[in-house]
Amino acid sequence: MNGTNVNALKNSKLFSGLSNVQIKDILRDIPFEIIEYQKSDIICSPENFEKRIGIILTGKLQVSRFDKTRKFTMNVLKKSDCFGMAVLFNDNNRFDATITAKTKGKVLYLTEGELSKIFAKNSLVAQNYIGIMSERIAFLSKRLSILSHPSPNDRIEVYLSEIAADENGIVQIDTSLSALCVDLNIARATLYRYLSDENSDYTLIENGKIRRKE
Known part of the structure; x- marks a missing residue:
């Protein structure tokens, strides 16, 4: 394994805290697989996936979901x-997302x-x-807590209030607005109506960014 790939693993959450030498030693007798993808290749989908972890060595992948x-x-x-x-390490045989190659790249599988x-x-x-799985459980618990609010506006308010705004009041959400609507189980029109309401605490500005009102 070359130095670039080892550095990618070193910077991953899974191998955090290990040196390049330690990582090489750990993987020496492990028959891992590295697959190279071209842009737009389907990495995995609900219809076609394997029970294994992937770590991106180079490139970018896009995680998508589909409705009707x-x-x-x-x-x-x-x-x-x-x-x-x-x-992994459970009886779950469902994979709910489709992952495609946003750019050319390589993935190591275990x-x-x-x-x-x-x-x-x-x-x-x-x-x-x-630790990674604990973070995932905390994220899902937070999402369930938000979804427990019956009012769509309350769900939006609670979700945005838990994200720290920068010095310009911009709230950096780590997903698209369309995906946010899916996560909050609301219609796009509901989100845009909330963000355009002069009485709400947040507003939509250019480039799809959300700003907290002063």
């Missing part, structure tokens, strides 16, 4: 980001068995894995 008529971009994954953990061997070799990797 539209495609929503949920997230863009970059170098060192991981995906696929939700289907199966459950390979991860188990790595955990046995180095407990820090196991701790990192637990």
